[in-house]
Amino acid sequence: MGKRLTVAKRELASLRSEKTIVLAILIQLFVAAFSSFLAVGLVSLYDPGSVSNQFVVEFGVTGEAREDIVPVIEEQDGWRTLEYSDEDAAMRDFDRGAIHAVLKVDRTPDGRARVRAIAPDGNVRTTLVVTQIKGVLETFERAERQRLRHSLERQPVELPPDSSSSPYFGFTYTVLVPLLTFLPVFVSGSIAVDAIAEEYDRGTLELLRVTPLTGVDIVDGKMLAMGVLAPVQAGAWLALLSFNGTAIANPVEILLLVTGFSVGVVTMGATAALAFRERKQAQFLFSMGVLVVFSSTYLLPESPANAVAKLAIGSPTQLTHLSVGAYLVVSLAAFVGLRRFVAKRGLGS
Template sequence: MNAFFAIVKKELRAITRERTILIAITIQLFIASFSSALLIGLLSFYDPEALAANTRPNLRIGIIGNTNSPLNLYLRNARMRVTAFDSAAEAEAAFHNRALDLILYVPDDDPRSAVEMKMFLPRSEMLSSFIMIFLREPLKRYENFLRRERGVTVNYTDLGGSPATTFEFLYSVIVPMLMFFPAFVAGSMVIDSLSEELETHTFETLWSAPLSLTMIFGAKIFAALVVAVIQIALWLALLRLNRIDIQNLGWVFVLATLTAAINIVLSAFTATSLRDRERSQFLYSLFIVIMASASYVVDFAPMQLITRLATGDYYSGGWDVAKYALVLAVLMPVLFRAARRLITV
């Protein structure tokens, strides 16, 4: 057993000495922050409700034509400043004096025909996009008012709720990504470590020492798993620090660890059968890409299970996680036997 831990220690020391693990952690942090901080911020740009909840711009709107339509009320409720103008020329002058952000021409409402409004926006792609995003809600309310007047009822108009884009992105992209990235890194570590020894023929030397093949493999797998587990724990702590609530914390941790273990075992198998780092790494990254895409289609995939566990889904729990333990329990002995055959040949 001492020899086992000697190899584990040697592996871990190699990682910390070369500081490659620091690069790996930086990459994960970088990807996570990039996608979370920026994409979330960005998606809320395109998410009018989230935007309206976070920022309340006081758009200044000039109204010409019918200055007493219910639209004024809807605009004011959305915290916009509405000013009525008697003539188009006055409104245009105010717009050019930068006293207005946009002008709306509202015709008289005749329930016998559709209302054809006109909107005058500043000629700037960015500015007009923003204005449109903010105006959408009050305009929709006015549209529904006009529909009611014409005998058309629209249901579900007053549902509350919170804008969900951020929530969905966080739990279905960021959390699974952080939980599985350590597994990805650990797999590629095992491939490097094994194929380097196989290619430079140091593996034989190691094997001639009083160590069984199972033990060498076990130690290498264990070392990679230790690194993965530390990272998983680190990410969970980081999420906690950012006040992101993870339900079923224990199961999430166990599931992430199990996926890491399965991934490491499969990588070790790839490395021993191909005995070539380049081809192993390529096959491995291909495998990861395919698995990642497949997890969006297949329901039982660990990615969705993590999401369900982390959001506290009623129907997901320990039993779903146990399936992965079963997979690992089957894979381990298969790998050891296959590896023995592959290497002794």
């Protein structure tokens, strides 16, 4: 074990000279340390409607069925309506900026409501206005379903429940926490590729061979350094998030999941480096492999990102716990397979 630790310390010491890696870690540290401050701006990109509390959208409503949608709009605090009997008059006020959007509501012969929405083009408020138009249409659809529920011959598909959760809550636990936990894993895998491929490029592998180290010792030491790096970073990021007021439930299980993924991804990186030995080819193969593998996990009943979000919120299911165990088992199996391959074939020349 002492030989492996010596190699691991050597690899960790060499990371200080890698400016790109250090910069990536510092960026993650900045995001985690100032998560409360950054969330305000990031949520405006994640959910533009969340920043509309101080902005009242004025809709110009026209059309023969405008009386049906006006009460729906007026029930909401952030929406106001101006009724127009003539669409041209509504468009004139829209063009001069008196109203933010125009909604023309008509009824088809079968009684259905047809809404044509007009929003500003290229305006800085366009995204916000479009988001509010979407909210109006969703609210109007629910009102129409409620009004016509007794006259329907068959039950239509149910709408998703009207969620009133905070967008900051959703962004933090479904985007920010998974990002900060898995980004160090991918960085560690990329470093593992360089750590092995550069031994071949520089010819330093021959120097390691004259030491008492075996091929398994060399690979184990490098993978130990890279595999430990991700859980340590993820633990630090979770601690900083907690310090900034973001409560993180089940941190130990989250770190177990990160550790399992770190072992698996670092194993992928080491395998790519041992197979190709040339840095560019190995990095390309590793990047494509990680992209395919991580994307395919979303086809599983419990993807890693969803598992981390559920664990962090404090609402894991039995499937979540089983998924954590499954990811650990698969990653360890891949690691054992790589060790056996190196023990049998060696590192080559």
